[in-house]
Amino acid sequence: MTGRAAPVDRPLDRAKLLAARYSAAEARPYLASALYALTVVPSPGPAGVTTMGVDRHWRCYVSPGFVDRTPVPELAGVWIHEVAHLLRDHHGRADRLPAADQRDPLRINIAQDCEINDDLLADGLRLPEGRMEPGRFGLPTGGLFEGYLPAIPHTPPHQHVDCGSGAHGVPAPWELGGGEGTARIGPVEAEALRRTTAQAVRAHRRTRGRGSVPAGWERWAEQVLEPVVDWRRALTGAVREAAAWAGGAVDYTYRRPSRRTPALGGRVVLPSLRRPLPRVAIVVDTSGSMGDEELAAALGEVTGVLREVGVGGNRVAVLACDADVQAVNRVTSAQQVTLAGGGGTDMRVGIAAALDVPDRPNVVVVLTDGYTPWPDGSLPCRVIAALIGPDAPQPPDWVETVRVPPAG
Incomplete structure (x- = not known):
């Protein structure tokens, strides 16, 4: 997410942060399993995350200063924003981009934010100022980040956009290593969480009716549960x-003798392999x-x-x-x-x-x-x-x- 530079951080206000997660899960119960799967990692100081970010292992890095200055409703929106990166497998999709695009994680992150934020805002969620949306770049809503990426300028607006390797795929300086002791979720568990969440989206819509789930989440759930194979x-x-x-x-042929034949003094002709x-x-x-x-x-x-x-x-x-x-x-x-x-x-x-x-x-x-x-x-x-x-x-x-x- 984007945001202003954090002041000197105090200890993380976990009660406020977790209250925001509870609020997000209560309002969007189909996302609850994924939200509660995230492990909170405080990330204070100038070297820490500016706002919130996630890594590939479903660890959520949080700036204590950002929590202090952000109202709970907006924090709830950021929780959903960050878990959306992981549910939509943004890092896996980023890994499949052309090499030239992969070298520019800032543009990738902006395009990914455009994919997520239009859905969240249409769902009535509040997000901090400075957020990236498709309209900011003259793009239509409802698209995927791969489609948005070519239109994102190579010198984008001066905003700090770094949601971590769980989004653009490149480890941020404030992330823990893969082998460190903090709890982490592997690829198999992550895929199970995606399917569980997609099933919850489908069940919520079935019980609450049309319009109870944003169209973007519905499309995502259908793709997870019934993927369209290319x-x-x-x-x-x-x-x-x-x-x-x-x-x-392979087979052997005498039409072209083996290169080892001269070593035998011409007494024996060896066949060569052909493919x-x-x-x-x-x-x-x-x-x-x-x-x-x-x-x-x-x-x-x-x-x-x-x-x-x-x-x-x-x-x-x-x-x-x-x-x-x-x-x-x-x-x-x-x-x-x-x-x-x-x-x-x-x-x-x-x-x-x-x-x-x-x-x-x-x-x-x-x-x-x-x-x-x-x-x-x-x-x-x-x-x-x-x-x-x-x-x-x-x-x-x-x-x-x-x-x-x-x-x-």
């Missing part, structure tokens, strides 16, 4: 990992239940991933299949694919045809809505199913699965 990232990871696995197979590129087959479900937009999107992602890992040209076969194989293409781009078909659905036929091509694939990717029978297993390759649509049935356990939401 299917492109998941599909990219699955295809890349499978291709790397297949490409990791072949994998071959990939993409089986596309072109039955009547499949949409062209979803097929094109998923196929474009798969071929893009294959190009990234160096697999292309005649090493990729695309088979259009409904109840029978309608077309087989060796492709270098998604635009070359013929999506024929439109009848019934049996991906077993497509997978069998893929395995019967002259150069058997190491990896088979099936783009389907899931309404198909599957082989019994024990196939001589890895199989990845990109399931298109929210209601696609789950394939057998031996099939690696990525779910692709409908377009739009």
Whole structure:
């Protein structure tokens, strides 16, 4: 949080501080478990925190001077502000930012405060003066800090903004080390607290009705309890990992003798190891239940991933299949694919045809809505199913699965 520089600190007024936490938990009971999980750490003096801040271990650092001069209602708002950094996993999300952004924790913290404070103010909470809000930078409310960050100037307003490593991810000078004796919460416990709080948000709304929980907290709870998986990232990871696995197979060849052969005086020729590129087959479900937009999107992602890992040209076969194989293409781009078909659905036929091509694939990717029978297993390759649509049935356990939401 922002605030004025603290005067010489007196001992921490714990009664006032804890009264503010009690007030915050009473007014927002769905946040109570998270609020009471925070461990208070007094942080006095010029080297201490200016207001309040948190570290990754759910320790809340508090300036005694800030507590003295701040009314209880505002302290209650700051309690919720700080625990929001941790509940929203701001430090974990900051760790996933580009390296250039990570080097500027002040801008990250400002963007994070904008994400939190608009929700808190809309909920009627009081916060100290000098707080960061989206409108201060001409930004709309209701966004995430990653979206706000590009609009935050590299020379932001001269405000002291440091909510600690529990927000921007960079340890502050006033934080305790990870191995010190003060109580701390680990990543597993933290994730359990997030889920418990999200369930409390959902239960509060169910019992109190619409409008009893701010929209920002509702969105957060739904994301925690029913996360939306980035299917492109998941599909990219699955295809890349499978291709790397297949490409990791090695064999011996005498076409290029081993570099150790000369050491044997030419009497023995040793083979060298080769690492072949994998071959990939993409089986596309072109039955009547499949949409062209979803097929094109998923196929474009798969071929893009294959190009990234160096697999292309005649090493990729695309088979259009409904109840029978309608077309087989060796492709270098998604635009070359013929999506024929439109009848019934049996991906077993497509997978069998893929395995019967002259150069058997190491990896088979099936783009389907899931309404198909599957082989019994024990196939001589890895199989990845990109399931298109929210209601696609789950394939057998031996099939690696990525779910692709409908377009739009």
